[in-house]
Amino acid sequence: MTVEDFIEKLEGWINHAVDQDDKYAFQDPAYDLIEEIEDSKEAFDFVEPIFHLIERSPEIDYGAPGPFGSFLEKFYHKGYEEKLIDSLKRQPKEYTVFLLHRLSNDTKNPKVEEYKKILKSFEN
Template sequence: MKKKVEDYIYELEQLIELADQEKDKYLFQDPAYEIMDEIEELGNAFDFVEPIFLLVERSPDIDFGGPGPFGSFLEKFYRNGYEDILVKSLQRKPKKYTIFLLERLCNDESNPKREEYCTLLDSLKK
């Protein structure tokens, strides 16, 4: 039986819960890289971008990595829709991790929306 988006998100959610309970980020990060690699091989990898942000929004503030398995995956869609979904996530429920991802957008001096991202970042830091 083929796994669905929800199945992968559930697996990741379980890893996040375990890492939070045990206070060990590697209980999430190490296996999550394998899951993200599996997702990348699917033909619909972009379909996972928003569900991953929703997962981060409802998760405790664990160390997701810098950029970690999520960031490495999400940033593959940079300039292909990832930024808009990140901004929507930040508008709904900013988290340490999504603010970190926004900071990375602000570091790209060639990004035409850099000023907009930096303004949003400044407002979130207040």
């Protein structure tokens, strides 16, 4: 499956979930689809496109952490953090702020203070 095919399917499910006002119309099929790519050698190639998808999508309940968070966090200390910060700089969303909050809970991470500072910038 190409990254574009993957994102197109996810986008369709997000739109359907919004139309139906049913988060599970997205979450359930997304878990299955993400399972297909998790173990591939190119799995990290899906990280940034997922962030772009979140940025342009309407706010829905993606889960806590849900299929996206579960997948993205597999790349913790492997480039995920930088992609998340880039996404927050481009188009912060409630969900990506939530993911940053999770990062800021890791007191052993040498960048935890940076994450907390960025997180504070989103507090109202």
